[in-house]
Amino acid sequence: MKRLVAIVEDEAALRDNYAAAFTREGYAVRAYASRAQAMQAFAARLPDLVVIDISLEEEPEGGFELCRQLRALSAELPIIFLTARDSELDAVSGLRLGADDFLTKDLSIPHLIARVNALFRRVDALRKPGTPEEILRRGALTLDVERMQAQWDGQVVLLSLTEFWIVHALARHPGHVRSRQQLMDAANVVLDDNTITSHVKRIRRKFQSIDPQFDAVQTVYGMGYRWVE
């Protein structure tokens, strides 16, 4: 049975492009132009994954509202924000509302498909017990690559997909400086330096909320970041 991907996007051309790509990839696709349309359909049947644009027709923040309503319907439904906006504030708001990832529309379609695939992999992995060889341990950090889940001192750190890939890229070779470009490649995203910086900042904050002493992610000015044990 094909997985059902719902796309909520008010720009018809873009919507159809994404729908065509997902169909080609073997997903069942439902596309909606507005929040009302989408909610109506979701009330009947929840899709397996939702890609949401933040501004929807008349509602500039309609995507956020839709995310909130979907989270009320299902806590596990994977949600990806796909937006022309790239402000840090939007990203923070979206991720706080429980979105699994926040992608800008700069992302190419193959990248997008890869993220969706990854997200499905994570969902699948969470449903079955993990295999030990997929676990990366660096001191207090435990990364379950299969489930795309991070733990610090045994506590789960809720990372978005992008953030997970960044942490993973850093932690795999501790002490090695990873440039921003390398991090982008690892996370399968095209971002400008600023966005990488804010991602790293957010990662630190998330770990620090569990362990205020956390400083494993170091900035190497002019070069990038590295993981320090």
Added chain:
Amino acid sequence: MSLRLKLLALGLATLVLPWAGCRYAREMESALREGEQNSLQAVSQTIAASLQGRTDLLYREAPPAPEISADAQSGAAAEGADAAGAAHAARAASSAGSAAEPATPHAFFKPGAYDLRPLALTAAPLVDGYSDDWPREPDAWAYFRKDERHRFRILTGVYERMLYALLEVHDEHPVYDAPGSNTLDPATFGDRVWIGWQDASGEQHQAFLAATGPGTLTARRIEAGEYGQQSAPIEPRIRAAWQPTPDGYRIEMRLPLSLVGSGFGVLVDDRDVRGAPPVSYGTLRSDDLHTLGRLLVAAPELTSYLAQFMQPGLKLAVTTPDGRVLARTDALAQSTPLSAEAPLLARLYRRFVDRPGERRLIESDAPIYDRDHQELIGKLEVTQTADPWIRLRDHALTRMLNFTLSTSVVAVSLMFAFAAWLALRLARLRQASESALTGARLVTSFPETEARDELGAVARSFSTLLARLNEYTSYLRTLAGKLAHEIRTPLTIVRSSLDNLEAEQVPEAARTYLARARQGSERLNAILLAMGAASRVEESIGNAERVSFDLVPLLSSAVAAYRGAFPARAFAAQLPEGSLILSGAPDLIMQLLDKLIDNAVDFSPAGATITVRLRAESQAAVLEVENPGPPLPPDVERRLFESLWQSRPDGDSRPHFGLGLYIVRLIAEFHGGEAAAMSLPNGAGVRFSVRLAR
């Protein structure tokens, strides 16, 4: 010329007030003077009218001049009483001529050849034979001569109730009387001078003066005794003194005016040898010694009559019709002198008003007529000092000048204060508009907008203008970000379509175009990122957190990274020893440095050395980036850091929106500092320096 000076000059125009005041005071004074002239005229006419017909006062009721017939004239000439003195001779001739006419009863004031006209003396001469206490008035002398050897001159004067006479006789051999002998013995006779007068009752009297040496003389009169015997008793009422002169001798004498009536004369008996027969000449008849001429003198009462009109500052004088003073009273000096009491200020003011050579005296005269109003018997001259009026004028002038000058001073200082205030306001306005232009962000709060005057209106329209400008620039500033946002969606459509197209079966020939389309869209994307950079930096500044960090390792690692990133440039780092702790956002500092290095790389030739320098100051850390290259165009040091401003050589393919140095400024300002740029001397390149508060 500043506004202050202009208004000051305008204020000085109020000085026309004192000037006009001076003019007014002068006019007022002339009017007063004219009025006073008129009233003085009236006074003089009144006094003259009261003296009408008072010949008793003016001339002691002197009888008319005796008829001088041709016989008498020739007789006098025969006796040697040759009328001397050109003026008198002329007068005598004319009077002789007029005497042919029927003489009017009151023609007594017509001059006779032997008349004496005493001066009205102002002080009593000392009877000592010297002339130095007499007034120097050559015209007042009366001259008589018989021939070249026999002549004398006489000066007469009246002071109070005394008649004074000064007689100067030309005599080559003065001969004294024999001293101690009988004065009636002809053998003892020397030079003698006879005095003859007619008393009030018309009777003739004589006395003679005989000198036995210089000094006091005694006058003697001849009296006939009972038996034809003559005696010469001393006449005590006459005092006289004798002194020699280089060409003769001088006799000064004094006798009471009451003694003399209307006639008076002297006769000189000149002897060359004691006891010899004399040569007699003079104004007495030589046979009976009767007077030939008159004594034209005013009654002493005239002076006291005039005195009743006196007041300080007034002078009255009664003269004969031909101008000889008969009597005068003078109280001019009793008026207080002006300069003595006037305050300094008034004296200063007076200098502005007084016309040079102006007379301080007012004069007026009036004729005095006889009883029938036919003949002129005299003249009254009234002189009054103008001092009271000048003083009055000065008083008014002082008050008015004080008032107008203080008004001027007040007006000028008010204007000056106003100008200063206005200039201050204008300066504030100018300062505000200048800082609005050059400041980091446009200023909307403007001074003086509350003021209700024109300046307030200017300030308000300025403020409105600035607000508009502000809106406009903030629109411009956000335009790039907005544009990037708006273009992103269609670009995404293009790129996603290209992505989909690649998955489709595309003929190999079309793949080239597909690749070109993708290249184009990637470039567009890069442009979009550059356009949104400033707004993203602004946003991250808004969200930035301050931490304490060490600038030195940050810079050294950054420079190492730049060496890798820009292999075509050399980098020199001049960093302080130890650490330099700064509170701020290291990420932003890195961005700032990125922009400066980008800039330095863009504007320097390949192979150039870019210097990164860090200096610690007491309050700030100064970060400098120097690169060799073309100097800055003039006057762009400030504008360099403005949004959307750029000055780049043409042909640069990378997208630039003039935001790089604007971002530098934003970050510097976030760190409480400022950014500046300058050309290095000798065209060595350009230095950008950023000051960061510690």
